[in-house]
Amino acid sequence: MLVVIVIAFCCSFIFFYRKALINGGKMFPYLIEDSKRSSKSPLSLKEKAIEELNHRTTISQVPVLLPNISFLSQNSSSPPGSPPKSPTPKKGFRNSTSRRDSSSFDYKSEAAKKVELIAKNRDERRQRQADEKAQKDMMIHLEQNNPYFEFAQMINEFRSAVEFRPLRENDSVVENQITVCVRKRPLNEKEERRKEVDVMTVNTKNQLIVHEPKQKVDLTKYLENQHFRFDYVFDEGCNNDIVYKFTAKPLVRTIFEGGMATCFAYGQTGSGKTHTMGGEFRGKQQNFKNGIYGLVAIDVFKFLRTPKYAQKNFMVSASFFEIYGKLVFDLLAKKQRLRVLEDGKQQVQVVGLTEKVVCKVDDVIDLIQRGSLERTSGQTSANSNSSRSHAVFQIILRKVGSKHVEGKFSLIDLAGNERGADNNKSNRQTRIEGADINKSLLALKECIRALGRRGAHLPFRGSKLTQVLRDSFIGEKSRTCMIALISPGNYSVDHSLNTLRYADRVKELIANDNPEEFSDDEVMNEDIDESNEIDEDMMRDEEKRMHIASMEWEILESNRDVIESCVHFHNMACELYRASQKNGFDKLDYATNWRNLLADMIDIQKAALLKANEFCNTLEGSL
Numbered sequence: 001m002l003v004v005i006v007i008a009f010c011c012s013f014i015f016f017y018r019k020a021l022i023n024g025g026k027m028f029p030y031l032i033e034d035s036k037r038s039s040k041s042p043l044s045l046k047e048k049a050i051e052e053l054n055h056r057t058t059i060s061q062v063p064v065l066l067p068n069i070s071f072l073s074q075n076s077s078s079p080p081g082s083p084p085k086s087p088t089p090k091k092g093f094r095n096s097t098s099r100r101d102s103s104s105f106d107y108k109s110e111a112a113k114k115v116e117l118i119a120k121n122r123d124e125r126r127q128r129q130a131d132e133k134a135q136k137d138m139m140i141h142l143e144q145n146n147p148y149f150e151f152a153q154m155i156n157e158f159r160s161a162v163e164f165r166p167l168r169e170n171d172s173v174v175e176n177q178i179t180v181c182v183r184k185r186p187l188n189e190k191e192e193r194r195k196e197v198d199v200m201t202v203n204t205k206n207q208l209i210v211h212e213p214k215q216k217v218d219l220t221k222y223l224e225n226q227h228f229r230f231d232y233v234f235d236e237g238c239n240n241d242i243v244y245k246f247t248a249k250p251l252v253r254t255i256f257e258g259g260m261a262t263c264f265a266y267g268q269t270g271s272g273k274t275h276t277m278g279g280e281f282r283g284k285q286q287n288f289k290n291g292i293y294g295l296v297a298i299d300v301f302k303f304l305r306t307p308k309y310a311q312k313n314f315m316v317s318a319s320f321f322e323i324y325g326k327l328v329f330d331l332l333a334k335k336q337r338l339r340v341l342e343d344g345k346q347q348v349q350v351v352g353l354t355e356k357v358v359c360k361v362d363d364v365i366d367l368i369q370r371g372s373l374e375r376t377s378g379q380t381s382a383n384s385n386s387s388r389s390h391a392v393f394q395i396i397l398r399k400v401g402s403k404h405v406e407g408k409f410s411l412i413d414l415a416g417n418e419r420g421a422d423n424n425k426s427n428r429q430t431r432i433e434g435a436d437i438n439k440s441l442l443a444l445k446e447c448i449r450a451l452g453r454r455g456a457h458l459p460f461r462g463s464k465l466t467q468v469l470r471d472s473f474i475g476e477k478s479r480t481c482m483i484a485l486i487s488p489g490n491y492s493v494d495h496s497l498n499t500l501r502y503a504d505r506v507k508e509l510i511a512n513d514n515p516e517e518f519s520d521d522e523v524m525n526e527d528i529d530e531s532n533e534i535d536e537d538m539m540r541d542e543e544k545r546m547h548i549a550s551m552e553w554e555i556l557e558s559n560r561d562v563i564e565s566c567v568h569f570h571n572m573a574c575e576l577y578r579a580s581q582k583n584g585f586d587k588l589d590y591a592t593n594w595r596n597l598l599a600d601m602i603d604i605q606k607a608a609l610l611k612a613n614e615f616c617n618t619l620e621g622s623l
């Protein structure tokens with residue numbers, strides 16, 4: 001018996017010893033594996049998730065979930081979402097657990113899916129948080145580089161609370177004698193590079209809000225929101241076709257009905273006047289067919305072909321000229337200088353102006369192209385003549401064989417309005433040019449006002465511009481349209497406000513004449529009235545400055561007259577003296593000529609003296 005026990009012991013020892021050799025000398029490998037696993041750190045994501053889930057699981061679920069842990073760890077290399085492999089049943093347990101295993105399998109895989117989902121959601125949440133942080137870091141970086149960041153945020157906040165109802169292409173067109181509208185262009189590349197903020201909000205088809213960035217004494221930043229209302233406000237999404245439809249297009253019929261039509265583009269340099277009037281730019285190329293000039297030409301020829309007007313035997317011609325200070329240049333004749341004369345009946349003539357007969361749209365487009373190139377040739381972007389001059393393109397209707405003008409459409413790309421403020425810091429030439437621009441823009445405003453108040457005095461002599469456009473401001477059938485162009489960036493806000501106040505002033509007067517047209521939004525009107533009080537002061541100052549500038553212009557002209565007359569006087573006096581030295585000279589003839597020469601000289605000098613006195617008094621009074 002003892003021998004049997006010893007043999008059995010030896011056999012079992014040999015059996016375990018062999019097994020240990022097979023397992024690399026480890027007698028109880030599963031024990032070592034377990035202890036190794038428990039010391040593993042850190043736990044994998046899935047393991048952590050499982051533990052987390054198990055912690056939250058009730059005691060009754062523990063026996064079901066625990067076997068699943070080994071199942072998951074065995075299948076950890078499976079791609080997410082792939083069906084789990086069935087666990088290998090352990091020897092000796094098969095009979096007793098096989099049924100329970102197959103019935104609990106689905107339940108376990110559901111739990112596994114939940115665990116995976118939790119882990120996935122957490123990963124996504126972490127990614128989201130990381131993205132948000134990166135975004136925030138970027139904004140902080142931007143903020144450091146952009147002093148207007150806070151203003152941009154305030155404007156965004158303002159806009160998020162505004163209900164936008166912008167102009168739509170199929171909105172109805174209102175026929176006014178005077179239409180005043182505003183067009184906002186998009187921020188350009190240069191403004192984007194300077195990180196400028198768009199401070200103009202076009203909320204409805206006729207309203208616009210300017211967010212003027214301001215700072216309190218304690219350096220707190222805030223926005224001063226100023227509301228304006230016009231006949232139409234075009235936002236940056238509107239193209240030239242839409243602008244044309246609501247502005248110049250309704251005026252085309254006027255020239256076929258014996259009236260005069262004018263359309264002005266007013267605004268700061270670079271605000272989009274030429275883009276609107278001449279055509280959209282593609283790089284340096286301009287599409288002359290989609291500017292207001294070209295679009296008017298297309299419609300004029302359409303009207304000509306209608307049965308109503310085809311029988312009237314109209315002939316169309318066009319001219320294109322530029323007004324630079326007091327000088328007028330023909331853009332269709334190599335910028336030849338032209339004279340403006342007024343006859344006894346106050347009829348103004350631009351003497352020698354080229355007027356080309358045009359038979360089709362392409363002829364007009366050719367002329368627009370020629371004139372536009374002539375206008376911009378030889379100028380640098382730093383000192384652009386085009387921004388200092390007014391360009392006037394005219395389409396004229398006459399009956400064949402007659403000189404009488406039946407109708408005329410004048411389209412004017414005005415000088416940059418900020419040029420009118422070139423004063424103290426500029427050189428004399430720039431100051432004089434600025435004064436002239438100022439004078440012409442104020443005279444233009446007065447003439448539009450006079451057109452609005454039928455029969456009122458027309459102050460057309462106030463400038464060369466209004467002088468050459470005199471006939472457009474008279475007559476019951478005359479209609480006009482002003483498109484005020486604004487740049488949206490915060491650097492331009494002062495100039496944009498000046499543009500809007502000018503346009504608002506024109507509109508305000510019309511609104512007073514026709515109050516029922518503008519009665520639907522009292523709040524807005526109150527805002528406008530408030531801004532007009534400031535406007536009044538500003539305009540008074542501007543008019544005073546303009547008056548001084550125009551006096552300066554006149555006194556400089558009289559100074560030049562005196563110099564020229566002195567040269568003439570000197571030459572004539574020498575000639576008379578030489579004649580008196582000859583034998584037999586006519587004493588009476590000599591005396592009369594000498595007296596006349598002196599009298600002329602004295603008259604010129606007296607006039608110059610009067611002007612000098614007047615200018616001195618004005619300057620002393622303004623100090």
Ligand SMILES: Nc1ncnc2c1ncn2[C@@H]1O[C@H](COP(=O)(O)OP(=O)(O)OP(=O)(O)O)[C@@H](O)[C@H]1O
Nearest residue numbers: 185186268269270271272273274275281386387416
């Ligand atoms: N509505 C717009 N959409 C896109 N770009 C525009 C718009 N308006 C103007 N621009 C662009 O802005 C730039 C300046 O415009 P534009 O030359 O028409 O200004 P301007 O007011 O005529 O200036 P200036 O007084 O110097 O002649 C151009 O490159 C033009 O293409």
